[in-house]
Amino acid sequence: MIGLWRSLINKIHPGSQQKNSLSDNIWLHLVAFVEECGKKTTSRPSLYKITVPSETLHQLGSQVADLEKDLAARLTAEARIRGYPAGEVRLKITGGSVNSIQVGVASSLEIAAEVDNETTAVYQLTKRCQRAPLPRRQLIVLAGPQRGTIFALWEPKILVGRSETNHVVLYDEGVSRVHLRLVWAGNEDLLEDLGSLNGTWLNGRLIREQKPLRVGDKITLGSTVLEYRG
Numbered sequence: 001m002i003g004l005w006r007s008l009i010n011k012i013h014p015g016s017q018q019k020n021s022l023s024d025n026i027w028l029h030l031v032a033f034v035e036e037c038g039k040k041t042t043s044r045p046s047l048y049k050i051t052v053p054s055e056t057l058h059q060l061g062s063q064v065a066d067l068e069k070d071l072a073a074r075l076t077a078e079a080r081i082r083g084y085p086a087g088e089v090r091l092k093i094t095g096g097s098v099n100s101i102q103v104g105v106a107s108s109l110e111i112a113a114e115v116d117n118e119t120t121a122v123y124q125l126t127k128r129c130q131r132a133p134l135p136r137r138q139l140i141v142l143a144g145p146q147r148g149t150i151f152a153l154w155e156p157k158i159l160v161g162r163s164e165t166n167h168v169v170l171y172d173e174g175v176s177r178v179h180l181r182l183v184w185a186g187n188e189d190l191l192e193d194l195g196s197l198n199g200t201w202l203n204g205r206l207i208r209e210q211k212p213l214r215v216g217d218k219i220t221l222g223s224t225v226l227e228y229r230g
Contacts, residue, residue: 022060023067026050026093026101030075032155032167033103034084044084048075048091049106057095064093100152134184137230144224145171156184160221161194174198174222182213189213189228198222 034044050071057064068091076089092106137153139160151168160168161179170179176196183190190210193200200207201220213219219226 029101029103036155044079045105046087046089047106049104050091050093051096051098051102053098054095068093139168140227140229142225142227158182170224172222172224175224179221
């Protein structure tokens with residue numbers, strides 16, 4: 001099963017080796033989405049819809065139900081650890097005309113067969129959960145341990161660093177655990193160093209404040225060089 005998941009994830013993110021399985025990749029997308037929902041409150045939705053490429057869903061076959069149960073149980077436990085309102089999470093994995101994993105809030109009708117509406121609450125959605133689709137953005141590793149890797153930027157806020165909890169994980173000893181942040185605002189990405197030990201360089205210059213990114217810009221952190229692409 002692990003071998004199958006690895007082959008599937010390679011199709012979703014060619015060249016990327018930071019995730020060991022499809023389950024792990026969906027999990028990181030799911031946790032990132034939950035964190036972005038209701039940033040200033042502890043309330044979070046309890047119903048989620050995960051869309052993967054149709055080919056991926058077809059290859060998973062009967063394993064989809066087990067994957068849904070496993071991820072729902074993990075997210076239920078994670079929500080309690082993070083201090084969010086207790087409630088049993090339900091989620092549905094569907095296929096669609098997408099080239100990456102997408103996470104959204106589901107309605108009770110979408111997963112009615114799996115949801116007991118008397119025991120599962122749907123928390124009030126926030127504006128963050130109802131955001132418009134973001135444009136395609138990528139970071140390409142031009143130099144460093146992961147040269148050739150392509151990172152798709154799926155969230156309005158992207159954390160980059162050595163820690164596995166970042167959206168973009170770099171296995172570079174010169175990179176801090178949480179090194180920098182990209183924030184989508186005003187129809188552009190803003191680059192911000194987060195007090196890293198070795199600093200962040202944009203097109204050869206050390207940055208000390210937020211800087212807007214343009215397609216083709218080079219970001220250097222540690223021995224890694226990233227190219228920003230829209």
